[in-house]
Amino acid sequence: MEKNLSKTYDPKQFEKRLYEEWEKSGAFQGKRDKSKTPFTIVMPPPNITGQLHMGHALDHTLQDVLTRWKRMQGFDTLWLPGTDHASIATEVKVADKIREEEGKTKEELGREEFLKRAWEWKETYGGRITEQCRKLGDSCDWSRERFTMDEGCNRAVVEFFVRLYEKNLIYRGNRIINWCPSCGTSLSDAEVEHDDKNSKYYYIRYPGEDGSEGIVVATSRPETMFGDVAIAVNPEDSRYRDMIGKKVLLPLIGKAIPILADPYPDPEKGTGAVKITPAHDPNDFEVGLRHNLPQPSCINEDATMNELAGKYAGMDRYECRKAWVADLEAAGYLVKVEDMVIPVGECYRCKDVVEPMLSEQWFVRMEELAKPAIEAAKSGELTHVPERFEKIYLHWLEEIRDWCISRQLWWGHRIPAYYCDDCGEIMVLREAPKTCAKCGSGNIRQDEDVLDTWFSSALWPFSTMGWPEQTPDLEHYFPTDVLVTGYDIIFFWVVRMVFSSLAMTGKVPFHHVYVHGLVRDAEGRKMSKSLGNGIDPLEIIDQYGADALRFMLATGISPGNDLRFKMDRLESCRNFANKLWNASRFVIMNLLDEKGDFFPMADAAEGIEKLVLKDEDKWILTRLNQAVSEITNKMEKYELALAGQRVHDLIWNEYCDWYIELVKARLYGEDEDDKLVARFVLVKVLKDMLALLHPFMPFITEEIWGYLPGDGGMLIVAPWPVYDEALNFPAESDRMALIMETIRSIRNIRAEAEAAPSKKLRAVILSTGDALKAIKAGESYLKNLANLSEVRFIEDKGQIQEEIMSAVVHGAEIFIPLDDLVDYQAEYQRLEKEKTRLEAERARLSAKLENQEFIKKAPEAVVAAEREKFEKAGAMLEKIEERLSFVAKKI
RNA sequence: GGGGCUGUAGCUCAGGGGGAGAGCGCUUGACUCACAUUCAAGAGGUCCAGGGUUCAAAUCCCUGCAGCCCCACCA
Numbered sequence: 001m002e003k004n005l006s007k008t009y010d011p012k013q014f015e016k017r018l019y020e021e022w023e024k025s026g027a028f029q030g031k032r033d034k035s036k037t038p039f040t041i042v043m044p045p046p047n048i049t050g051q052l053h054m055g056h057a058l059d060h061t062l063q064d065v066l067t068r069w070k071r072m073q074g075f076d077t078l079w080l081p082g083t084d085h086a087s088i089a090t091e092v093k094v095a096d097k098i099r100e101e102e103g104k105t106k107e108e109l110g111r112e113e114f115l116k117r118a119w120e121w122k123e124t125y126g127g128r129i130t131e132q133c134r135k136l137g138d139s140c141d142w143s144r145e146r147f148t149m150d151e152g153c154n155r156a157v158v159e160f161f162v163r164l165y166e167k168n169l170i171y172r173g174n175r176i177i178n179w180c181p182s183c184g185t186s187l188s189d190a191e192v193e194h195d196d197k198n199s200k201y202y203y204i205r206y207p208g209e210d211g212s213e214g215i216v217v218a219t220s221r222p223e224t225m226f227g228d229v230a231i232a233v234n235p236e237d238s239r240y241r242d243m244i245g246k247k248v249l250l251p252l253i254g255k256a257i258p259i260l261a262d263p264y265p266d267p268e269k270g271t272g273a274v275k276i277t278p279a280h281d282p283n284d285f286e287v288g289l290r291h292n293l294p295q296p297s298c299i300n301e302d303a304t305m306n307e308l309a310g311k312y313a314g315m316d317r318y319e320c321r322k323a324w325v326a327d328l329e330a331a332g333y334l335v336k337v338e339d340m341v342i343p344v345g346e347c348y349r350c351k352d353v354v355e356p357m358l359s360e361q362w363f364v365r366m367e368e369l370a371k372p373a374i375e376a377a378k379s380g381e382l383t384h385v386p387e388r389f390e391k392i393y394l395h396w397l398e399e400i401r402d403w404c405i406s407r408q409l410w411w412g413h414r415i416p417a418y419y420c421d422d423c424g425e426i427m428v429l430r431e432a433p434k435t436c437a438k439c440g441s442g443n444i445r446q447d448e449d450v451l452d453t454w455f456s457s458a459l460w461p462f463s464t465m466g467w468p469e470q471t472p473d474l475e476h477y478f479p480t481d482v483l484v485t486g487y488d489i490i491f492f493w494v495v496r497m498v499f500s501s502l503a504m505t506g507k508v509p510f511h512h513v514y515v516h517g518l519v520r521d522a523e524g525r526k527m528s529k530s531l532g533n534g535i536d537p538l539e540i541i542d543q544y545g546a547d548a549l550r551f552m553l554a555t556g557i558s559p560g561n562d563l564r565f566k567m568d569r570l571e572s573c574r575n576f577a578n579k580l581w582n583a584s585r586f587v588i589m590n591l592l593d594e595k596g597d598f599f600p601m602a603d604a605a606e607g608i609e610k611l612v613l614k615d616e617d618k619w620i621l622t623r624l625n626q627a628v629s630e631i632t633n634k635m636e637k638y639e640l641a642l643a644g645q646r647v648h649d650l651i652w653n654e655y656c657d658w659y660i661e662l663v664k665a666r667l668y669g670e671d672e673d674d675k676l677v678a679r680f681v682l683v684k685v686l687k688d689m690l691a692l693l694h695p696f697m698p699f700i701t702e703e704i705w706g707y708l709p710g711d712g713g714m715l716i717v718a719p720w721p722v723y724d725e726a727l728n729f730p731a732e733s734d735r736m737a738l739i740m741e742t743i744r745s746i747r748n749i750r751a752e753a754e755a756a757p758s759k760k761l762r763a764v765i766l767s768t769g770d771a772l773k774a775i776k777a778g779e780s781y782l783k784n785l786a787n788l789s790e791v792r793f794i795e796d797k798g799q800i801q802e803e804i805m806s807a808v809v810h811g812a813e814i815f816i817p818l819d820d821l822v823d824y825q826a827e828y829q830r831l832e833k834e835k836t837r838l839e840a841e842r843a844r845l846s847a848k849l850e851n852q853e854f855i856k857k858a859p860e861a862v863v864a865a866e867r868e869k870f871e872k873a874g875a876m877l878e879k880i881e882e883r884l885s886f887v888a889k890k891i
Numbered sequence: 892g893g894g895g896c897u898g899u900a901g902c903u904c905a906g907g908g909g910g911a912g913a914g915c916g917c918u919u920g921a922c923u924c925a926c927a928u929u930c931a932a933g934a935g936g937u938c939c940a941g942g943g944u945u946c947a948a949a950u951c952c953c954u955g956c957a958g959c960c961c962c963a964c965c966a
Contacts, residue, residue: 269966524959578928590925642906
C-alpha cells in the first residue's frame with residue numbers, strides 16, 4: 001500500500017470500501033452494553049415506494065452526525081433502520097405497474113395475486129433504499145433492520161388494535177369520512193390537503209310546497225342536492241321565522257323537504273338558509289342527527305352519481321353539476337351565480353378532490369389518548385427543537401378529532417375484526433377465531449379492510465424493539481433519545497407515536513424531537529416529481545462524494561428552517577474536503593523518512609508537557625482546545641450546523657492557513673529534536689480535528705486516519721476530543737496573535753503599495769516592552785510569511801529616516817521603506833482614512849465611558865473591555881497623527 | 892377564520908443586548924516546494940419601517956409593510 005494519500009482527492013476510491021469495512025466490523029451494532037449509557041435513534045422508515053431523495057439525505061445526515069458523535073463519546077449507540085410499507089402509496093404504484101405491464105386492474109388480478117406482486121415490489125425497492133443509505137454513510141445497525149409489515153410489527157399492530165378496542169378506544173361507526181374516489185378508499189383528516197380553488201356559489205330557489213316563493217339557498221356543490229333532506233335556518237333569523245315548519249320542493253325533482261330551525265346556519269353567510277345533505281357534509285350530518293333525518297347518498301364511491309340523481313345517474317359528479325345547473329337555469333330556479341374562492345380538500349397522494357361521504361369505518365377515539373400526549377410536552381418530558389414546534393404539536397392534539405383508521409385497500413395490515421355471518425357478532429381478536437363466540441357458527445369472515453399506514457408507524461419506536469414482549473432491547477434502548485424528522489410529518493407521525501407509546505408502554509417514545517425543514521431547489525421551490533426539479537442525492541454523491549453532500553446539508557441548515565440546495569455551496573464543501581486531503585498529505589509527507597517509515601514520534605501518552613513547545617505549537621493547541629469546547633457545546637444544543645462550521649474554520653483558517661505555514665520552516669530546518677516536536681503537534685492536532693469532523697464527514701476522515709501513525713480504524717478507536725487544561729496557553733497564544741496581526745499588516749502595506757509579492761522588503765518595527773519581546777521572538781515568522789529580507793527593531797522614532805509606509809498594531813508600529821515605490825499622496829489619504837475611523841471609534845467609546853449610567857449598571861468586565869479599547873484607540877491615533885505630519889512634509 | 896416563519900453584503904444565508912459574519916460572486920496580485928478544488932490583499936451593509944423596554948437594541952416587546960408556510964367541517 002502507498003504510504004501517503006493519493007495526489008488528488010477522489011472519494012470514489014474509498015467510500016464504498018470503507019463502508020463495507022465498517023459494516024463488517026460490527027461497530028454500528030448496538031451492543032446492549034449495560035455499563036454504558038445508551039443513545040438511541042429510530043430511523044423514520046423511508047417508504048418502499050421509491051428512491052431516497054434529498055429530504056432523506058438531510059434527515060439521515062443529521063441522525064448520523066448525532067449517532068457517530070455519541071458513539072465517539074462512549075455511548076452505547078443504536079440507530080435502528082427500517083422501511084415502511086406505505087400502504088396507499090405503494091398500492092397505487094403497484095397497481096400502476098400491473099396496469100402498464102399486464103393491462104389488468106388490481107380487481108382483475110385479485111387480492112392474493114396482487115399482494116404477491118406488492119411483496120415482490122417490496123423486495124426490489126426496499127433493498128434499493130437500504131443500499132442508498134449505505135452510500136450516504138448511515139452508521140445504522142443493519143442487524144436490527146425492520147419493516148412495518150414484518151412478523152414482529154404485525155404482531156404489535158394487532159396487539160395495539162385489540163388493546164385499544166378492549167378499552168373502548170377503537171370503535172366502528174357510520175360517519176362522514178373523507179373519500180378519495182381515485183384511490184377508492186377513506187382517508188384520515190391528516191391525509192387531506194386543503195387548497196384554495198376558484199369556484200362558484202350557486203343561488204338556487206327551492207319553491208314552496210304551497211306554491212309560494214319558497215327559499216333561496218347558496219351552495220358550491222349543487223350536485224349533492226339529490227341527497228337533500230331539509231333546509232335549515234337559524235331560529236334567530238327574522239327573514240325566515242315564518243317559514244319554519246313549512247315545506248319546500250327540491251326544484252325539478254319535486255320532492256318535499258321541511259324547513260327546520262337549527263343553530264347551525266349563520267345568518268351572515270350566503271342567504272342564511274342552508275340545504276341539509278347529511279350523507280355528504282359533516283355539518284349537515286350533525287344537523288341530520290339532531291333532527292332525526294334520513295341520510296340518503298347520491299354519489300357513488302367512484303364519484304359518479306347514483307340512481308337518486310335520476311337522469312343524471314352514472315354521470316361524473318362534475319359533469320352532473322354542469323348539466324344540473326344548466327337545467328335549473330333553463331327552468332328558472334337558478335337565481336344567480338357568484339365567483340368564489342373555496343378551499344377544496346384533496347387526497348395527499350393522488351390530489352383528486354376528496355368527497356365527504358357517509359361510510360362505515362373504524363375509528364380511534366382520540367380525546368382520552370391525546371391528554372397524556374399533551375401533558376408530556378407541557379411537563380417537559382418531551383421537548384421540541386426548536387421549541388416553536390411544540391406549539392404546532394399541541395395545537396394539533398388539542399383540536400384533534402377521531403382518527404379514521406380503516407382503508408379500503410389490500411396492501412397493509414388487515415383489520416383484526418371478524419364478523420359472524422349468521423348472528424352478526426363482531427369479534428376483535430389476536431387470532432382468527434374458528435367459530436363465532438356468540439352463536440357458535442363457523443361462518444366467520446375477517447374484515448376486508450386494512451389499516452391506515454400510520455397506524456403501524458405510530459408503534460415504530462417500540463414495535464421495532466420487540467414490543468409487546470419486554471425484550472432486552474426494549475429494556476435497554478427504550479425510550480429512545482431523539483427523533484429526527486421534518487416538520488411536514490409532525491401530525492402524521494410524531495403526534496401518533498407519542499400517544500400510542502404513552503398508551504401502550506406508559507413512556508414517551510423519545511425525549512427530544514429534532515425538527516428540520518425541507519430541502520428546496522435553488523429557486524426555493526419544493527422539490528417534486530411533477531416539477532421535475534428534484535436533485536438525486538446519489539448523482540451528487542457520485543460527482544462530489546458523500547462527505548461533501550453531508551457537510552453541505554449539515555452545515556447549510558438552521559434549526560427548523562428550509563434549505564436551498566445550491567450547487568456552489570456543494571462545491572465549496574467538496575473544496576473543503578480537498579483542502580483537508582491535501583493538508584493531510586502534507587503532514588504525512590513530513591512524517592515519513594526516505595524508506596517510507598514513520599519517523600520516531602513523541603508519544604502523547606508520554607506527556608506532552610515534556611516536549612519543548614514553540615509559541616505556534618502552543619497557539620494551535622490552545623485554539624484546538626477552544627474549538628473542542630465550543631463544538632461540543634453546539635452539538636449538545638443540537639446546533640449541528642454551527643458545530644460543523646466551527647470545525648471547518650479550525651481546519652482551514654487556523655490549521656492550514658496559519659499553523660502549517662508557521663511550522664514549515666522548522667520542518668525544513670536542521671534542528672532534529674525540534675522537528676519531532678513539530679511533527680508531533682502537527683499530527684496531534686490533525687487527529688483531533690479529524691475526530692471533530694468525523695460525524696460530518698466520516699469517509700474522508702477515516703481514510704486519512706488510516707495513513708496516520710497509530711493502530712485501529714477511526715470508527716473504532718477515535719474518541720471525541722475533550723478540553724485539556726494542560727494544553728491551554730493563553731499568554732503564548734496572545735503573542736502569536738500579535739505576530740499574525742503584524743504579518744497581516746505588512747502584507748497589507750505591500751498590497752497597498754503594489755509591491756511585487758516576490759520583492760523582499762525591509763521592515764522597521766518600533767516597539768517596547770512585552771510587545772517588542774513577542775515580536776522579536778517571532779522574527780523568523782515575519783521574514784517567512786511576510787517575505788522580508790531584514791527586520792530592524794527600534795525603540796525610538798528618532799531612528800527612522802526614510803521609511804514611509806506604516807501600520808499600527810497593538811503595541812507596535814511598523815515602517816517599511818519602499819524606496820520610490822510609494823505615492824505619498826495616497827499614503828496620506830490612507831492615513832487620513834484610518835485616522836477618521838479611529839477618531840469615530842474613540843468618540844463613541846468616550847461617550848459611553850462618560851455615561852455614569854453605563855459605568856454604574858453595565859457589568860464590570862464590559863466596562864473594563866470598553867476602557868481598554870478606548871485606550872488602545874487613543875494610542876494608535878497618536879501614532880497615526882505623527883505619521884501624518886511626517887508624510888505631509890514629504891508632499 | 893386561527894397559528895407560525897422570514898426580512899442582515901450583489902446572491903444564498905448564519906449569528907444575535909455591549910456598533911456586523913460565512914460561502915459564492917466581484918476587484919487586485921501570485922502556478923510560493925500539500926492544495927489554482929489554491930494563496931494573499933481588498934471593495935461592499937441605516938442588520939425592512941416606526942414606536943417601546945434598557946446605561947446600551949441589528950438583537951427583546953408592540954405596530955406596520957413585504958414574502959412564505961401550516962391549520963380550519965369548505966352551506
